[in-house]
Amino acid sequence: MHTFTEAFSLALALILTGGSDLYQIVGLSLQVSLGATLVACALGLPLGALVAIARFRGRNLLLIVMNALMGLPPVVVGLLVYLQLSRSGPLGFLGLLYTPTAMVIAQTILITPIIAALSRQVLEDLHGEYAEQFRSLCLRPAQVMGALLWDGRHALLTVGLAGFGRAVAEVGAVMIVGGNIDHLTRVMTTAIALETSKGDLPLALALGLVLLGLALVINGAVQALRPAAQRPVHV
Amino acid sequence: MSELTAFRTQAKAASPALSPLLPLEVRGLRLGFGGAPVLDGLDLRLGASGCTMVMGPNGAGKSLLLKLLHGLMAPDAGSLSWNGSPPGQATVRQALVFQKPVLLRRSVIANMDFVVRARGVDPARRDHLLQEVGLAHKARQPARQLSGGEAQRLALARALLTDPEVLLLDEPTASLDPASVLVIERIVAAARDRGTRIIFVTHDIGQARRMADDVVFLHRGRVAEHSRASAFFPTPSSAAARDYLNGKIVV
Numbered sequence: 001m002h003t004f005t006e007a008f009s010l011a012l013a014l015i016l017t018g019g020s021d022l023y024q025i026v027g028l029s030l031q032v033s034l035g036a037t038l039v040a041c042a043l044g045l046p047l048g049a050l051v052a053i054a055r056f057r058g059r060n061l062l063l064i065v066m067n068a069l070m071g072l073p074p075v076v077v078g079l080l081v082y083l084q085l086s087r088s089g090p091l092g093f094l095g096l097l098y099t100p101t102a103m104v105i106a107q108t109i110l111i112t113p114i115i116a117a118l119s120r121q122v123l124e125d126l127h128g129e130y131a132e133q134f135r136s137l138c139l140r141p142a143q144v145m146g147a148l149l150w151d152g153r154h155a156l157l158t159v160g161l162a163g164f165g166r167a168v169a170e171v172g173a174v175m176i177v178g179g180n181i182d183h184l185t186r187v188m189t190t191a192i193a194l195e196t197s198k199g200d201l202p203l204a205l206a207l208g209l210v211l212l213g214l215a216l217v218i219n220g221a222v223q224a225l226r227p228a229a230q231r232p233v234h235v
Numbered sequence: 236m237s238e239l240t241a242f243r244t245q246a247k248a249a250s251p252a253l254s255p256l257l258p259l260e261v262r263g264l265r266l267g268f269g270g271a272p273v274l275d276g277l278d279l280r281l282g283a284s285g286c287t288m289v290m291g292p293n294g295a296g297k298s299l300l301l302k303l304l305h306g307l308m309a310p311d312a313g314s315l316s317w318n319g320s321p322p323g324q325a326t327v328r329q330a331l332v333f334q335k336p337v338l339l340r341r342s343v344i345a346n347m348d349f350v351v352r353a354r355g356v357d358p359a360r361r362d363h364l365l366q367e368v369g370l371a372h373k374a375r376q377p378a379r380q381l382s383g384g385e386a387q388r389l390a391l392a393r394a395l396l397t398d399p400e401v402l403l404l405d406e407p408t409a410s411l412d413p414a415s416v417l418v419i420e421r422i423v424a425a426a427r428d429r430g431t432r433i434i435f436v437t438h439d440i441g442q443a444r445r446m447a448d449d450v451v452f453l454h455r456g457r458v459a460e461h462s463r464a465s466a467f468f469p470t471p472s473s474a475a476a477r478d479y480l481n482g483k484i485v486v
Contacts, residue, residue, distance in 0.1 A: 132302075133337035135306075137353060138327045147349065151340040
């Protein structure tokens with residue numbers, strides 16, 4: 001208990017003074033996970049909208065696969081991306097292994113199924129409400145998808161948040177493809193793992209607190225965005 | 236000549252010649268769910284103009300008939316033809332107003348603009364219609380905060396944006412107060428006067444008397460009676476319609 005209290009005090013001091021490499025690690029974590037979330041949203045939201053409105057043979061199988069991929073193990077994703085990006089892999093010539101870009105790629109693969117599957121559910125419910133009206137207006141599928149994505153934007157913010165939460169909290173994939181290199185690919189989760197194994201609990205705890213704080217701040221920001229988004233908007 | 240009439244004339248002149256959508260021919264239309272027929276061999280012929288009120292007890296198949304006419308559903312059997320065109324091809328030249336208006340989660344004007352962009356409508360028409368339905372002053376309000384009557388007026392304005400040749404209305408005034416009902420009826424009557432063919436489902440006998448040029452009375456999935464309003468209300472020829480108009484329970 002004494003050790004925890006001491007570590008906690010040191011952690012707070014670290015956060016307040018911005019000591020060590022704390023802020024650099026936090027900055028890189030945000031950069032990688034926000035980047036992955038943006039790319040995953042760009043891919044996953046249209047995919048979710050398409051599956052929400054489309055009816056085709058094998059759709060149920062696709063839904064099962066999409067839902068199953070939500071539980072992709074990060075280490076497996078890390079390993080697969082590693083195999084592609086390693087020098088002997090098919091994309092080795094790009095020289096991306098152990099770079100933040102490789103980490104963004106791994107996290108994007110990890111969270112795109114989450115964004116796609118959750119948005120599919122949200123948009124399918126919405127489409128159930130709008131479908132007859134849209135058919136009455138003779139809309140093209142792209143127009144239907146666009147309308148659903150816009151009208152479902154508040155719920156989709158939460159979907160994006162779920163994806164970001166998964167990305168920023170995972171350690172296995174970024175550890176494998178990033179390598180946890182100091183000042184280059186070290187992010188909060190890999191740093192926490194490293195510092196804990198070294199016994200530097202204050203830094204590990206400080207990073208843990210920042211991680212928790214970030215989750216709160218981002219959730220708060222999304223909640224604050226909602227009333228703004230719900231104001232009458234002429235689009 | 237009103238602005239809308241002028242728009243209609245210009246649009247018709249500019250567009251390639253289309254054969255008129257009417258007359259409508261329905262023969263032996265059948266549709267059922269779980270083996271129980273709702274429409275059971277329905278025959279109907281509607282002429283080129285006016286306002287047809289579709290009446291009948293609950294479960295007679297009125298709303299289903301509108302959806303079939305609009306191409307939103309396919310019949311199990313029978314044929315349906317808009318002057319030779321199947322319902323799916325005719326949908327784009329019609330508009331359907333649902334009993335419960337389906338409004339997008341946007342402002343009033345954004346709901347209109349959605350159709351303006353999707354269907355390439357002149358934006359000036361949007362402003363005129365908002366004025367006509369009395370919602371111009373609420374243009375920036377979220378559509379989902381409108382009252383029931385206002386929401387239905389917005390749905391009607393949105394339907395009229397595309398200048399449909401046929402306007403299908405599925406009990407648009409159900410659960411509205413008398414003032415809202417009269418506003419909706421005035422807008423629909425104005426559309427009819429501009430040449431839009433109206434097919435209007437209602438349970439309201441007073442409304443049917445006010446609006447109808449002719450009445451189609453459905454009973455047990457068939458047309459029990461189709462006659463001019465001037466004949467239907469004083470002397471209905473079918474027993475079911477007579478009982479319905481006399482306030483008796485018709486099953």
